[in-house]
Amino acid sequence: MKIIMLYILFLLSPYTFAQSYKVTIQTELDAINEMPLWIAYLVPLDSLGEVISDEYMDFNQVHSYKILDDGQIKNANILFTMYFDRDNKIRKIFKRWADGGDLHSIAYYNSDGRLIYGVYNKGDETHGKLYADASGFHIEHFPKENECKDCFEAYLFPSTKCIETQYDIMLQSPQNAKRTNFMPQVGDNAILCSTHVYSLPNGEKTTKGEDGVAVRFGMSVVISALTNGWCRVNSIFNAPFGYIPIQDIEVIK
Structure with a gap:
């Protein structure tokens, strides 16, 4: 059992390292x-x-x-x-x-x-x-x-x-x-840094907004709601898109 656990930890180590540096850098970005x-x-x-x-x-x-x-x-x-x-x-x-x-x-x-x-x-x-x-x-x-x-x-x-x-x-x-400052607020313009959004926080991924418009990495969006580390975004024409983790958007001011 011990050998199996060590093997699992070995397999997970690259993922753990990746998450480690991302968490550290995200803390700097938030600051x-x-x-x-x-x-x-x-x-x-x-x-x-x-x-x-x-x-x-x-x-x-x-x-x-x-x-x-x-x-x-x-x-x-x-x-x-x-x-x-x-x-x-x-x-x-x-x-x-x-x-x-x-x-x-x-x-x-x-x-x-x-x-x-x-x-x-x-x-x-x-x-x-x-x-x-x-x-x-x-x-x-x-x-x-x-x-x-x-x-x-x-x-x-x-x-x-x-x-x-x-x-x-x-x-x-x-x-x-x-x-x-860049603390997200409802109504802020933002850039989507993802190729997908979610139907709900932690919900199903989708590559299209509710109006059928394709999600593009780097596209302009507007924050329409904030909830527990997530934000709901609309297109610049106010069509609902979906939800995205706050770290996957960049507020623009």
Whole structure:
């Protein structure tokens, strides 16, 4: 019996390890989402120092970059949104595709500027999640047949220092940046980081909403109810979708 139990524990050990690092990192993510954060936007400037507003800009137009607050971004082409903590360190980045639609990527950073978690979405049903700890990167890439170890590099910066280097800019929150946090609330806009929802909390999985619309990883949804670690989500047109664990959505502000 003892040998059998040891064998079962051996078989379960990879699963236990996976759950262990996920739990640890999720605790860090929860702490970031609960803390006050200040919203800022990275935008491109032309050779005259003017903000480029073209949605599909030619990168030959770009001369430099600037970080702006909410009051300065009218008609601006936003490359991505940054969230600074009270120590003026980036803790989170959010990026949509250029057409303003589905998710491109979300990244979380620790106080040292190191990537600890990221979600990326190629847009053709290829997507993934990355967890990072002292032992390295743990990547869940979908679909499995397209799995690769460095797919995330086109979507996620491994550190905030990489952002500074690529855009040749000092990462600093604007003086009038708006304060927020990411505690989920009914009515919040969010991104679905799952290929399915549930009929009820812990209920049956489904890949279609109640109105028959297909569930897509990275799609925009709206939180319509919160209950015991779950939320009910609707489409942006207010059609009921179903339930999803809170850790499988990303609130957007």
